[in-house]
Amino acid sequence: MEELSVNGFERVVVDRDPAGTARSIIAVHDTRLGPALGGVRMRPYPSEDDAVAECLSLARAMTVKAAAAGLDLGGGWSIIPASEKTPERLLAHGRAIATFGGRFIPVNDVGTDQADLRKIGEVTSPVCAQDDPSPWTALGVAAGIKACARFSGHPDLKGLRIGVQGAGHVGSALVRLLVEDGADVVVSDVIEDRATSLATETGATVADADTLLTSELDVLAPCALGEVITPETVGGLRCRIIAGGANNLLASPELAEDLRERRIVYAPDFCVNSGGVIFLQEQILGHTDESAHKRVLAVEGVIADLLARAESRGVTTTKAAHDLAQARLEASTGIQGPTASSSEKPAVP
Numbered sequence: 630m631e632e633l634s635v636n637g638f639e640r641v642v643v644d645r646d647p648a649g650t651a652r653s654i655i656a657v658h659d660t661r662l663g664p665a666l667g668g669v670r671m672r673p674y675p676s677e678d679d680a681v682a683e684c685l686s687l688a689r690a691m692t693v694k695a696a697a698a699g700l701d702l703g704g705g706w707s708i709i710p711a712s713e714k715t716p717e718r719l720l721a722h723g724r725a726i727a728t729f730g731g732r733f734i735p736v737n738d739v740g741t742d743q744a745d746l747r748k749i750g751e752v753t754s755p756v757c758a759q760d761d762p763s764p765w766t767a768l769g770v771a772a773g774i775k776a777c778a779r780f781s782g783h784p785d786l787k788g789l790r791i792g793v794q795g796a797g798h799v800g801s802a803l804v805r806l807l808v809e810d811g812a813d814v815v816v817s818d819v820i821e822d823r824a825t826s827l828a829t830e831t832g833a834t835v836a837d838a839d840t841l842l843t844s845e846l847d848v849l850a851p852c853a854l855g856e857v858i859t860p861e862t863v864g865g866l867r868c869r870i871i872a873g874g875a876n877n878l879l880a881s882p883e884l885a886e887d888l889r890e891r892r893i894v895y896a897p898d899f900c901v902n903s904g905g906v907i908f909l910q911e912q913i914l915g916h917t918d919e920s921a922h923k924r925v926l927a928v929e930g931v932i933a934d935l936l937a938r939a940e941s942r943g944v945t946t947t948k949a950a951h952d953l954a955q956a957r958l959e960a961s962t963g964i965q966g967p968t969a970s971s972s973e974k975p976a977v978p
């Protein structure tokens with residue numbers, strides 16, 4: 630197992646198979662507020678460097694997400710850079726996670742599901758494998774979209790044209806909620822069957838995966854992979870609001886300023902998609918689903934507050950959210966959190 634020394638991170642490891650190929654990348658960014666919760670993402674990458682870069686970026690975002698949501702959790706992430714899922718790969722991933730001694734709690738993300746987390750949980754603990762957090766993430770995103778709509782002068786979602794990119798775990802649950810709220814929903818997925826069957830079930834319309842981004846929309850809700858907003862795509866956007874489930878939506882932080890200049894209301898991804906993490910903390914604490922429901926719906930107030938703060942200070946919503954999270958991290962006294970199993974920090978490479 631190779632320990633990488635990465636500035637600002639508590640611990641980053643690359644675990645290799647006997648042939649030397651990376652089979653697991655795990656990054657724990659910050660555990661000042663509690664143990665690091667983070668996804669297990671499984672997909673192929675062009676290179677190991679690309680996989681490490683994405684892992685670091687997602688781990689950092691998890692720290693800010695938990696801090697901004699007021700949770701006693703830290704930020705981390707893990708990646709299995711492969712396309713073929715095997716029990717051996719999942720178990721190897723679990724063994725690598727076990728070396729973090731409970732300071733990294735894995736949860737499903739793109740390319741993994743509850744069954745995979747249970748497999749990983751055969752060799753490490755704790756893991757979040759009981760319930761899929763995706764519907765809770767979607768509930769929080771829907772609440773955040775409502776806050777953005779209100780901020781833009783719409784009392785509710787009725788008749789708003791909302792484009793959902795990705796009909797996976799989060800996207801499909803979000804489409805159902807938005808349709809229930811009376812929105813005019815269009816959905817796209819690179820796996821067209823997913824979008825088509827969701828549209829048939831809900832009454833949404835299918836959009837072409839290549840053109841959704843540049844469609845005339847009240848709200849764009851990206852719920853697929855990250856880096857959707859890039860210097861190349863930002864100029865072609867024709868939406869008024871961006872609020873979705875996808876992590877790391879902006880290819881670079883400066884793009885938040887581009888969105889502000891274009892008067893596109895942007896709900897920072899790491900805040901608007903915090904419903905799943907909120908739910909997981911509620912579960913870890915042994916609270917009821919009713920309590921989780923209430924806390925996740927509070928995302929609406931969090932986003933409304935951020936939009937108002939950003940406007941009054943003349944800064945981007947991303948900056949307002951980071952400042953909020955940073956203040957919490959700086960005020961923290963060290964390791965807390967519901968499942969911190971040790972009072973010792975992991976060795977910093």
Ligand code: NAD
Pocket residue numbers: 668737738739740762763764766794795796797798799800817818819820823838852853854855874875876902903905906
């Ligand atoms: P998923 O794998 O279930 O769904 C992603 C879907 O997006 C897939 O159906 C895929 O085919 C589709 N897709 C990929 N590229 C696309 C493109 N260019 N256009 C249209 N569709 C495309 O993943 P998920 O669990 O729903 O997560 C979606 C996003 O939300 C990810 O960025 C994830 O990190 C983020 N997120 C998820 C959760 C959660 O609770 N699952 C929580 C917070 C953030």
